[in-house]
Amino acid sequence: MRPTMDTQQATTSDPRLPALEFQNVAKSFGAVNVIRGVDLQVREGEFVVFVGPSGCGKSTLLRMISGLEDVTSGTVSIGERVVNDVPPARRGVAMVFQSYALYPHLTVAQNMGFGLKVRKMPAREIESRVADASATLKLDALLDRFPRELSGGQRQRVAIGRAIVGNPRIFLFDEPLSNLDAELRVHMRAEIAQLHERLGNTMIYVTHDQIEAMTLADRIVVLRDGQIEQVGSPQELYLRPDNLFVAQFIGSPRMNVFDIDKLPPGVAAQLGVPEGAVKVGMRPEDLSIDPGGRGMPAVLRMSEYTGGNSLIHLELDGGAPCLIVHHGQTSPPEGTAVHLTLDKGAVHFFDANDTSIRKG
Amino acid sequence: MNPTETAAAQMVHKGPSHKRIRLITRVCWTSALLVVAVPFVFPFLWMVSSSLKSAAEIFGAPSLIPDRFLWSNFVEVFNYQPFARHYFNSIYISLSVTGLTLIIASLAGYALARMRFAGAGLIMLFLVSGLMVPEEVTIIPNFFLVRWLGLMDTHAPLILLPTFGSHGVMATFLMRQYFVALPKELEEAGTMDGLSRLGVWWKIALPMSRPALGAVAIITFLFSWNLFLEPLVFLSSLEKFTLPLSLANFTDAYGMPLWHLQLAATTLAVVPVLTIYVLAQRQIIESFALSGVKG
Structure with a gap:
């Protein structure tokens, strides 16, 4: 396989370095401080969930990793590189959006291969990667369909497939299950967990649903008002919350x-x-x-x-x-x-x- | 018969009468609409009918069906003046205006909808306020501008003025309204996939805006096709005339209209417009909806 920019990033990374690091990262929209000095390290292959109430800054933090949002101050590093000024497509990350964000005018196969085509990958290579990803996600029979012809769960799988084909170092999920019904959400949650196990990539997942956070995460980052309240495994947060907010946020009821x-x-x-x-x-x-x-x-x-x-x-x-x-x-x-x-x-x-x- | 059977029997009985009421309603509505349509359709039928009559018969005989079908009127139209040339002028000018407007309006509309830059709101307000100024008010300053640019008696002002004038602004406004309503996440997905801002516009925003582009194309083509005042002011050479000027030029030595030729030429002139209208009725209606409250 001809290595792409992304795969090169993935293969040359030093496993001792964190896959992702925030150093005193802040983000303001005008006078409003949305993220206020976040420090965090994510290990290679880890499944980290950002959780917190609406408006706590979890999606903004994810978007800063993706490059869709600028960093006001501090540094975001992916592997050994500070990526503050690196365009989204060159960060070695792929994002699964809440609304799936599938291009309605393209078929499933075209949607999945779109990013590779933009990066001018040979057509045969694109085809092979799309075939691999669609086999993994059981999308083989749907490759010629348009997004409007798919169910919610199928669209979600295509969105994940689109992320997989780029072979990113880090997967970013922005509340990917919130548009699905309860039953499908449980099913897709299990699929994402299996996918992580199979691929072994670092995954950062944003949700406001603490059950999703507890079931998927290796570590959970609890956020409030743009600051990290606590980072730890689901058990740590449940059994030994650092403060009242975490204690009440984690655990249901x-x-x-x-x-x-x-x-x-x-x-x-x-x-x-x-x-x-x-x-x-x-x-x-x-x-x-x-x-x-x-x-x-x-x-x-x-x-x-x-x-x-x-x-x-x-x-x-x-x-x-x-x-x-x-x-x-x-x-x-x-x-x-x-x-x-x-x-x-x-x-x-x-x-x-x-x-x-x-x-x- | 138990109550359930009675209800079922009533329903069976109710079926055909319900259908009949619907049919009667439909017939009434259709008849009413046909009556309302007469004032709109009659002039068109009169035009087509008159285009096949002699000059004397047009006002002499009240019948819509000509005594003799004078197909020669259509040949005469081309002999009287360079009508084919005028037709070609109108086609190429309208297509140029449409093409340029689509490019500029979609680029400017996208920028106004999506890019954050200082004064974006003010620019939009300034542009839209320009729509309030009637064309008759701007024609004199435009005349001086065109003369100063040395573009008198050329087709350039007929392409540039609609493209960059109030019609271009209207098209930009329509495109902006459409782009504003497109989901931002799709464009962000494009950015994540490696597209530049221009790439997002070209590969994502534009393909998703086909209805808006279609609507703008139709409105622009019709606008340019029907333009009369500007050609009248800026053109003087006969071979540079566009169709609206050409139609007004079917006159006798005393300046009186040659009705049979004028109406035959008009019939030919409406062919492209009618074709577009029949093919894209839905988009024309959508275009009016587009400029509404959406976004």
């Missing part, structure tokens, strides 16, 4: 957070509150109704049956609302006074600045 001074009498003592803690967090799945009547007193207000379990909304003594995941097919009726127990190891404490306090 959201973590319950209570002011310690408003907890029912005696509960704080039982929890062993560390010095400086003002809030305590308990995940709904770590709380349970104690059949023996021990633990935090509460009153059941509402129950939502979801099949395998129920989401029970309670009110603690003192009025604080609390949600628990109740396993089993039946739950007590509304108005029932219950007691909640929790796994002590699963309690999270936060100081006045919402920073986690780790015990011991």
Whole structure:
């Protein structure tokens, strides 16, 4: 195979260097600071997910990697190269857009081969790469169709195929599943995970769906207001969140957070509150109704049956609302006074600045 | 008969009468539209009919069907003055204006829709405000400009003025409106694929704008084809005339119209326009929709 610019980049890269590095990167649109000093290293072959609420800057960060957005200050490096001023097509990255961005006037095969044609690759080479990618993505039978003749899932696969044929060093996914229905989303999520396993390329994935983030990522980058709140594996973020924002953002349903001074009498003592803690967090799945009547007193207000379990909304003594995941097919009726127990190891404490306090 | 059967029977009974009502409605609508169409269609039929009559018969006999079909009128048209030359002039000028307008309007429209540069909004406002100035107001300054450029009695002003004048602005505005509505992600995908800004315009924005390009092409061709004031002001040599001037030139020694020749020539002159209209009715209608609120 005649090496293209992209493949050369991929083959000559030093595996010891990070595939991608942000150094104090900032981005402003006029007076609005969208990204405020981001430092991050992504290892070669890693699947990193940027997650955060709307407007947190995750898509902007991705677009800065792609080159579709300029960097206001700081440096973005891909491998050994600072790419701040390198045009998008020469960065060795490929992007899968939220709306798929397939060219409506071109067939599937033409869409997939378009970038290679622009780079003046020989027609035979383009054909072979498109054939390989379409076989990988089971698109063989659709090569002569136009995007309008495809279903949502098929379009998504073509968009991924278009990224694959360029053999990029880094794949960028900008909320690629958000236009699909729930069932297809789960299916495509699995396909993307398998693709990563098979290709082994570095992948950066943007989503606001934390389930997608948890299931796909080697590491998750949680963003808020243009800054990184925490970087870590899904387990790290779930079990040891650095602050209240991450604690509540990761995990579904959201973590319950209570002011310690408003907890029912005696509960704080039982929890062993560390010095400086003002809030305590308990995940709904770590709380349970104690059949023996021990633990935090509460009153059941509402129950939502979801099949395998129920989401029970309670009110603690003192009025604080609390949600628990109740396993089993039946739950007590509304108005029932219950007691909640929790796994002590699963309690999270936060100081006045919402920073986690780790015990011991 | 149980209630379900009764309802079913009623539905079966209802079917044909419902169809009949629809048919009657349709016939009524069609008749009404035919009546409304008469004032539009009649002049055309009168023109075609008169083009086959003698000069005396045109106003003498009220019938639309000529006593004798004078096909010789069409031959006479070409003998009376260099009509074929005029026809060719109109075709090549209209095609040149259309081609140039498409290139300039799509480039300028794309720049105004997509490129961020200082004063873009102001330029657009300035251009669009130019549309408000009637052609009759600009003809005198244009006359001086053309004379100063030494382009009198040439076809250049007939190509340049519509291309860069108010019609060109209108075309630019139409293209801009269309480009604004195109998904940006497609162009970004093109950039990721290695296209330059011009490449994105050529390979992505333009192929996706075929409806707008078609509409602009049709409007521009018709505009240029029908242009009368500018040729009248700028042309003096007979062989340089365009069709609208040529049509006005079928007169006798006293300057009175030779109706039979003028109408035969007009019938020939509308052929390209009618052909375009029949082939691209949808795009002409879309072109009006395009300049609306979209974007």
